[in-house]
Amino acid sequence: MINPSDFTLRPLTEHDLPRVLKWRNSERVRANMYTERIISMKEHQCWFEKQCGNSANEKYFIFESKNRPLGFVSFTRFNPASGTCYWAFYLGEANVPRGSGAIMEFMAIEHAFRELVIRKLCCEVFVFNTLVIKLHRKFGFVEEGRFAEHMFKNDKYEDIVCLALLKREWDNIRPALQRLCFR
Numbered sequence: 041m042i043n044p045s046d047f048t049l050r051p052l053t054e055h056d057l058p059r060v061l062k063w064r065n066s067e068r069v070r071a072n073m074y075t076e077r078i079i080s081m082k083e084h085q086c087w088f089e090k091q092c093g094n095s096a097n098e099k100y101f102i103f104e105s106k107n108r109p110l111g112f113v114s115f116t117r118f119n120p121a122s123g124t125c126y127w128a129f130y131l132g133e134a135n136v137p138r139g140s141g142a143i144m145e146f147m148a149i150e151h152a153f154r155e156l157v158i159r160k161l162c163c164e165v166f167v168f169n170t171l172v173i174k175l176h177r178k179f180g181f182v183e184e185g186r187f188a189e190h191m192f193k194n195d196k197y198e199d200i201v202c203l204a205l206l207k208r209e210w211d212n213i214r215p216a217l218q219r220l221c222f223r
């Protein structure tokens with residue numbers, strides 16, 4: 041049985057910057073990101089300093105298993121009037137415990153609806169990232185649209201799939217997904 045207390049989402053700190061930059065610049069992560077170029081430490085530090093001053097509209101976390109950093113979760117583009125925000129995540133480490141991606145998704149969704157108190161969680165995924173789209177759908181996300189030929193990647197213009205999950209839908213499916221993640 042997987043123990044839920046073995047996993048945490050904790051706020052990103054300056055101490056995490058070298059590790060997150062290494063993850064972010066890895067080919068495996070860059071392949072699915074809007075920005076695919078290598079990011080310098082100076083750029084990364086500037087991003088961190090900017091996000092520290094913008095904590096009302098951006099929140100960043102490290103996903104850990106037994107105090108071992110495994111991945112990164114972000115919540116951005118908060119709209120308090122509509123109760124929405126966007127999120128993104130990735131596993132930075134390649135060698136992670138089985139089911140870590142699903143557990144990270146579960147914990148991020150829980151955080152969004154319980155701690156950030158939003159009504160609707162949104163995300164954008166490249167159409168070719170079928171594993172993440174499938175995972176999001178498993179967790180109740182529905183496709184609400186597409187941005188056709190929206191980003192230039194892989195030497196062509198790629199579609200972006202727009203997905204969202206409402207809190208009321210999450211509340212309905214949460215118990216079954218919790219059992220699935222932590223069996």
